[in-house]
Amino acid sequence: MxxxxxxxxxxxxxxxxxxxxxxxxxxxxxxxxxxxxxxxxxxxxxxxxxxxxxxxxxxxxxxxxxxxxxxxxxxxxxxxxxxxxxxxxxxxxxxxxxxxxxxxxxxxxxxxxxxxxxxxxxxxxxxxxxxxxxxxxxxxxxxxxxxxxxxxxxxxxxxxxxxxxPNVPDFEGLENFTGEVMHAHDFRGAERLAGKRVLMIGASYSAEDIGMQAHKMGAELVTLSYRSHAMGFDWPAGVEELPLAVGFDGSTVTFRDGSVREVDAVVLCTGxxxxxxxxxxxxxxxxxxxxxxxxxxxxxxxxxxxxxxxxxxxxxxxxxxxxxxxxxxxxxxxxxxxxxxxxxxxxxxxxxxxxxxxxxxxxxxxxxxxxxxxxxxxxxxxxxxxxxxxxxxxxxxxQHDKQVDIARYRDKTYPSVMTGTMAAVHHTPWLEEMDDSIERYLTPVGTASDSRDDAIDVGTRERGVSAAARVTRPTSRR
Missing domain, CATH: 3.50.50.60 (FAD/NAD(P)-binding domain)
Incomplete structure (x- = not known):
């Protein structure tokens, strides 16, 4: 059988x-x-x-x-x-x-x-x-x-x-925090953090990336709180790293080294x-x-x-x-x-x-x-x-690029290991690019939005067809 x-x-x-x-x-x-x-x-x-x-x-x-x-x-x-x-x-x-x-x-x-x-x-x-x-x-x-x-x-x-x-640890006084608390699992966009003082608890990729997204979208201050080791990047102005948060009192957060910050939102990037x-x-x-x-x-x-x-x-x-x-x-x-x-x-x-x-x-x-x-x-x-x-x-x-400039490493390019093709430089630096859509990404800036060669109709996805399938390409595969 x-x-x-x-x-x-x-x-x-x-x-x-x-x-x-x-x-x-x-x-x-x-x-x-x-x-x-x-x-x-x-x-x-x-x-x-x-x-x-x-x-x-x-x-x-x-x-x-x-x-x-x-x-x-x-x-x-x-x-x-x-x-x-x-x-x-x-x-x-x-x-x-x-x-x-x-x-x-x-x-x-x-x-x-x-x-x-x-x-x-x-x-x-x-x-x-x-x-x-x-x-x-x-x-x-x-x-x-x-x-x-x-x-x-x-x-x-x-x-x-x-x-x-999500792994959701507890912190003393967090139940009385007067701002917004979420785990990275429930994070859906950084626009809501514009103008806010944001605390990221964690020292790995989620904290790094959501923290930089918040910075990109206009957060007033991003504080990254680590338990064991700081990430140690050359953070831009408005982004900082402190040891682990140990207590909350209203909107006030105290850190293990005695530092104190006023915070409007907390994102638990705790794995x-x-x-x-x-x-x-x-x-x-x-x-x-x-x-x-x-x-x-x-x-x-x-x-x-x-x-x-x-x-x-x-x-x-x-x-x-x-x-x-x-x-x-x-x-x-x-x-x-x-x-x-x-x-x-x-x-x-x-x-x-x-x-x-x-x-x-x-x-x-x-x-x-x-x-x-x-x-x-x-x-x-x-x-x-x-x-x-x-x-x-x-x-x-x-990893070296991130150490040199954590805010701009995404502007670097590499050749494909599979084809040797060198990656294109995106038309807009990541820190300035506010439109994440596939349409803008694949359509060169300054061309007609209905270009047959480059425009992508994402609606085709709903019909079970790859949007990119509209672009002529080789069809051979294993």
């Missing part, structure tokens, strides 16, 4: 898994029956922006943490698909740091071109999973009509991500939890956000039950192309192309990677570590190998 595979989530990780199976089918392989469960009305996961926060229209927790005016905070050349380039998608060079709508169009364009949408049940949430003697029983609910379905699957691939359940409410404890990954979660062989295969897989469960320097490497590896295990070692050997391999991870001295070595991990996966499959060392160099250059 044909195996049945459940993929939970149709964000970038789930989309990579769908594309991996479709690539095998296109090359003549027989693939399993696939059902992908996606609670949202469209795919894209975090990149599927919604104005909603808290609870969605179905009474479910809102999945996406995406905010309206996000731009990529890493060079697109470091996340490019090896089998679907930005050149292929857009038909022309674009800048190295696109806004969210452009990246969403790119990741969606690849899977739309390969017709894997037929595998996805949208508006459908997995409620519970139970191990059985011959696989798993999965109970799901169609959120549109409330119908519940229980069915059998031989294997499960968890691709739901781990940036949806996310690995949380899988659709899985029993025996199957649910429980891990801090790190580069190699314990319990996953090759970062994907659940040690306690090797018929359960995770894609995209680790912290990320690489993103889209790492999800691809994982998805191709998982696919080939399922198709029998890769034989798994026994439990003892898998455990030894996990210990090896964990020991290497524990010895890493700095961020540069973390990038190399993840590149080596991806290389290890790709060498076992037919996913196109790409110059991982060059991607590492791009990441290292990116």
């Amino acid at each position: 044909v195996e049945r595979i459940a993929i939970i989530g149709a964000g970038p990780s789930g989309m990579a898994q769908l594309r991996a199976f479709e690539a095998a089918r296109e090359s003549g392989a027989e693939i399993p029956e696939i059902v992908c469960f996606e609670k949202q009305a469209d795919w894209g996961g975090q990149w599927n922006y919604s104005w909603r926060t808290g609870i969605d229209q179905h009474g479910e927790p809102v999945h996406s943490s995406m905010y309206r005016n996000l731009w990529s905070n890493g060079p697109k050349e470091a996340l490019e698909f090896a089998d679907y380039s930005f050149d292929q998608h857009f038909g022309k060079p674009i800048s190295s740091y696109p806004p969210r709508a452009v990246l969403w169009d790119y990741i969606a364009g690849r899977v739309e071109a390969s017709d894997v949408r037929r595998f996805v049940r949208f508006n459908t949430i997995v409620r519970w999973t139970q191990e059985t003697a011959d696989g798993f029983t999965v109970a799901s609910e169609n959120l549109a009509d409330g119908e519940t379905t229980t069915e059998h699957f031989d294997r499960i691939i968890v691709a739901s991500g781990h940036f949806s359940f 996310y939890l690995h949380k899988y409410p659709f899985l029993p404890d025996s199957l649910a990954l429980s891990s801090p956000n790190n580069l190699y979660p314990d319990g996953l062989y090759k970062g994907t295969v659940w040690q306690g039950n090797p018929n359960l897989f995770y894609v995209g469960a680790q912290d990320q320097w690489f993103t889209f192309n790492m999800f691809d490497a994982q998805a191709w590896f998982v696919r080939d295990v399922i198709l029998g192309r890769i034989a798994l070692p026994d439990a003892e050997d898998r455990a030894a391999d996990i210990r090896h990677w964990l020991a290497e991870y524990a010895a890493l001295p700095d961020h540069d070595s973390e990038v190399v570590y993840q590149a080596n991990y991806i290389r290890d996966l790709i060498e076992r499959t037919d996913y196109p190998m790409f110059d991982l060392d060059e991607v590492v160099r791009i990441f290292q250059s990116w």
